[in-house]
Amino acid sequence: MPEGDTVFRTADKLRTALVGKALTRCDVRVPRYATVDLSGQVVDEVLSRGKHLFIRVDNASIHSHLKMDGSWQTGRVRVPVHKVRIVLETADSRAVGVDLGVLEVLERAGDVQTVAHLGPDLLGPDWSxxxxxxxxxxxxxxxxxxxxxxxxxxxxxxxxxxxxxxxxxxxxxxxxxxxxxxxxxxxxxxxxxxxxxxxxxxxxxxxxxxxxxxxxxxxxxxxxxxxxxxxxxxxxxxxxxxxxxxxxxx
CATH class of the missing domain: 1.10.8.50 (Helicase, Ruva Protein; domain 3)
Structure with missing residues (x-):
């Protein structure tokens, strides 16, 4: 069951796979964002905030929430095609978002406003x-x-x-x-x-x-x-x- 520790660990895994690398493929399978293509741009950072994840790429931010059944998987992924919500690839890595409860592409400058209502993050720098x-x-x-x-x-x-x-x-x-x-x-x-x-x-x-x-x-x-x-x-x-x-x- 995805909780804050699971999301923290997922962010760590995505950093290893994506940060500092240019995307060679960006396939978003959510109708509202299906035309978004970040190929050629470099992944700058991956952040976790409570149960939320942000993958920042240039001026964009890919925001996801795992909900009950979602996951981000790296490397070779074997899941039914209809469960895949997004595919991000670099020259030597692959990250796939599966059954994500929330997936949206935001402007990077205001992405954290999405989680401004949250209390202190147990695993974040704002913890109090x-x-x-x-x-x-x-x-x-x-x-x-x-x-x-x-x-x-x-x-x-x-x-x-x-x-x-x-x-x-x-x-x-x-x-x-x-x-x-x-x-x-x-x-x-x-x-x-x-x-x-x-x-x-x-x-x-x-x-x-x-x-x-x-x-x-x-x-x-x-x-x-x-x-x-x-x-x-x-x-x-x-x-x-x-x-x-x-x-x-x-």
Whole structure:
């Protein structure tokens, strides 16, 4: 599931493949931008901002968002043609955007305005735990997991981290934000958790990277809690699935 760490790692992969190189092919398969051709121009930089990606080429910026199923793949790519949204090639590399939830070509000068509404980026230079904590507490009655998922509060948390953080802090996902004893510490731990996973293919929140041991509660409905053995409960009635240990999370 693409979250801030996945997007950060994707940007790093695209930098290696594209930055400093001239495009020999630019094939945008979104009707609105199908006539855009950046061939012959050099890719200057690749930026990640929360769950958003920007590939800057001369005066243009290719903005994408992976949503649930999207990905950027490099090298030899084997996917159905109808899933491909964009192909970028250089003399020695290839990057393909697959099932991208958002793909648009913007003027470079104003591209970041697209994400101006986002809170501090957990993996970016603008990260501020103090600002994020203030944003978190703006609505103290709001459910904690829902608030962590709000990209206007802080940018980069997805459903995996929202559930795992609730477990680590001993609070159920639907607990009101106002019940968090130390909001600043929560924001600091959130950033530490994503930072530790920014270059890992398989994210880990438990500290145990052995296969099947990486997560505390997410995706583990009816399995025993790793700390107390109580069976993990789940709620699938909302927009996002939540998981919690009824003993460890009050």
């Amino acid at each position: 735990a103090d600002v994020a904590a203030a944003n978190l507490l703006a609505d103290p009655d709001r459910p904690l997991a829902e608030t962590l998922l709000d990209q206007r509060v802080l940018a980069g948390v997805g459903n995996v981290y929202a559930n795992e953080l609730c477990y680590v802090f001993g609070l159920r996902p639907h607990t009101a934000v106002g019940a968090v004893a130390d909001p600043l510490r929560l924001m600091q731990r959130t950033q530490q958790m994503l930072w530790a996973n920014r270059l890992r293919v398989q994210r880990c929140t438990t500290g145990d990277t052995r296969r099947g041991r990486e997560l505390w509660v997410y995706g583990r409905a009816n399995e025993p809690c790793r700390r107390c053995g109580t069976r993990i409960e789940t709620d699938r009635s909302g927009d996002r699935v939540t998981y919690w240990c009824p003993a460890c999370q009050r």
